[in-house]
Amino acid sequence: MSALWLAVVFWLAAWALNVWLAGSRVSKSGPGRALVPLIFGVTVLVLWEGIVRGLGVEGVILPAPSVIAAKIAVEMPTLWQDFVQTILKGAIPGFLIGAGAAFLTAVAIDRSPFLQRGLLPVGNFVAALPIVGLAPILVMWFGFDWQSKAAVVVVMVFFPMLVNIVAGLQASERMQRDLMATWGASYLQTLVKLRLPAAMPFIFNGLKIASTLALIGAIVAEFFGSPVYGMGFRISTEVGRLGLDMVWATIAVAALAGSAFYGLITLIERGVTFWHPSQRH
């Protein structure tokens, strides 16, 4: 029981510290801003550990964070193999192909307002559909290995990206386009020098949405058949064997990969769209 009380005391102390930090001048600075959520995260972990230990929760219901961390350390090679299979071979190529195809499609239909008016509502609707349902069909077509996972990701990423890029290409203002015309800029010049840069905030918005979809697609597709490695495969088999520490270890890797992927896109966005109001602090 003492572990539980210790955790509760830690929680209350961290809470008080955070309340003080949020009100003080520390939280105005850069590192201070990161400190508060960090303390919150650590508190959740400590509380989790304390509850599991203090109340004697069984490992098959909820393993303690320390147990999961130990599992991660021991099973590093397996986790790495799963990571390579699902993220590096499934999610990222699919993400690149899907986003690339959406970009080419958007540019291709850019000169036809008729096609745009037709594709936008259809694309918007398809983007809201549960596309994950295509996963079993694509697994049937492309086999069990990473190709089918990449295919699922391509389909999932394509429509949200298309809608965002088409919207982005329309984002430049009439005045700006007229100015380009007075300079005698060709269609291509206007596209490259004005409209694509103006579309970047929309494109990055789409990329951020697509990054989470990519991971979901790659993992779900593995539930329908995969080689004997991969994160989705690991999760579904280990759940069946009640090896929950391994499941949580894989979830931790997935969470880390997802956040890193998202963070990377945000970093690139900051570099590319430095001129946008949302990036100027």
Added chain:
Amino acid sequence: MNRALPVLSVLAGIIAIWYLAAVWMNSTWVYDQAERAGTTVSFAEMVPQTMNQDRPLLPPPHQVGAELWKGLFGQAVTSKRSLVYHGYVTFKGTMMGFGLGIVFGVLLAMAIVRFRVMDMSVMPWAIISQTVPIVALAPMIITLSSQLGLTDRDVPKAVIAAYLSFFPVLVSMVKGLRAPDQMQLDLLKTYGASEGETFLKLRLPASMPYFFASLKVAVAASLVGTIVGELPTGAIEGLGARMLIGSQFGEPLIMWASLFAAAILAGLLILVVGFVERAARKRMGVPA
């Protein structure tokens, strides 16, 4: 008419491409059969044979349509083969998750707007929570709830759906509750309004347009969550389970029909939410 024509022609184009792809993908099977029988088929003979296979690689639209019709109207609504029945199971899960997501999202947004410490500590984690692929958690949530003695399959499904749908509500509500500007807040202060009154009479009404705008995204996310929740679990009811059964028994027609049933359900949900949104905006006097 001006708006319908482009959409219809794009749809017609998609169906045309679909037919071509169906001929191309199903032709392998026809040629294989002919080779085994020791005969050859010409192109003109091959095309009709790709249109009505029992287990086509890609069923052409009319086959999917027929299967969908059979699933929706061909049998009693209570039958286990009826897509209406499975659709209802999925719909129930979606609505539970949607409701849960709204309640959770709104409460969290209220806390975040009220307490600066909540804003600083919880908001970054709410964003991170969405970068975690929820499907990784889905089988986990299901075992966990069965270990805790919840035999009802609706609960884990609703939790997953809520996990996906609370986020758009949260983000919009935070924005909406902060929408009143300083002048309006100051005015209420001069009236001597308490914090609760300011919330009820200014912040809450101001947030409503944001709230309704987020519902469309949230309901779509909730449906995706429910279907994902049905997939990896050996569930036997619901559209996701139907897709899984089609996949395991090698019945592509079942998969395609349930996929389209899910699409129809998504379309209906978005329509209804859009209608509610318009009605609410009208009622509040916001020009639509």
